[in-house]
Amino acid sequence: MRPALVEPITAEEVEFAPYGDYESDCPARMGVDLFGNSWLPVIVYMLRDGPMRPGELRTAIGGISQKMLTQTLRRMEQMTLIERRRYAEAPPRVEYELTTAGRDLLIPIYALGDWVDQHGRAVNEAMAAAED
Template sequence: MTTAAQFPPYGDFEADCPARMAVDLFANSWLPVVVYLLRDGPQRHSELLAGAGGISQKMLTQTLRRMERMTLVRRRRYAEAPPRVEYELTEVGRDLLVPIHALGAWVERHGPAVTAAMYGEPLG
């Protein structure tokens, strides 16, 4: 069992509450996907697009820009013709893999029960 993080007292999800930032990070459904795709090292936009399955080019660009502003990814542009751009996780972004892996483990344990409850299917 994990212990809850200890934060200074805040009102229920006030704007500066750290829990609100965490919820916001995972509310963007593509952000954790892109972080996970970048776990093994830098990738180009086209590689991320192919790996994400279902994300539009526009949404990937918006997600990467947002992640860059949040210091989760670093954009590296190479002076080549044609120009080559790669994205890689920063230390902050790599650290986000910890809760992503924890969430994945939770889904492994409880996903079948949640799916059964949502769709009215009997368990195993």
């Protein structure tokens, strides 16, 4: 179930701690980097309803290689966005589940989806016109 969005926040309403121009430790830079990996938001979205096994994720996502899925899951685990659970079964079973930080990423993912719903067609049309 998709959480309800509150009133949109404008740039004027958000205050951040002062950082130098383009500092490498700027928190906003880390936030942008999360969405720079095209598979990370997709995996977060796919895990929104609960734990999944890697094979289920790969099938549900489509178009992602096993290598890329494994690399992205490992990175997300290091970032504490997901938790990996191993079960002592034969054959071994592994599942991935969102942590609180991972679930909180659904808020900007849903907001981006809303933006695409509102503006995506116009952006695509403008890009197509520019190619002509």
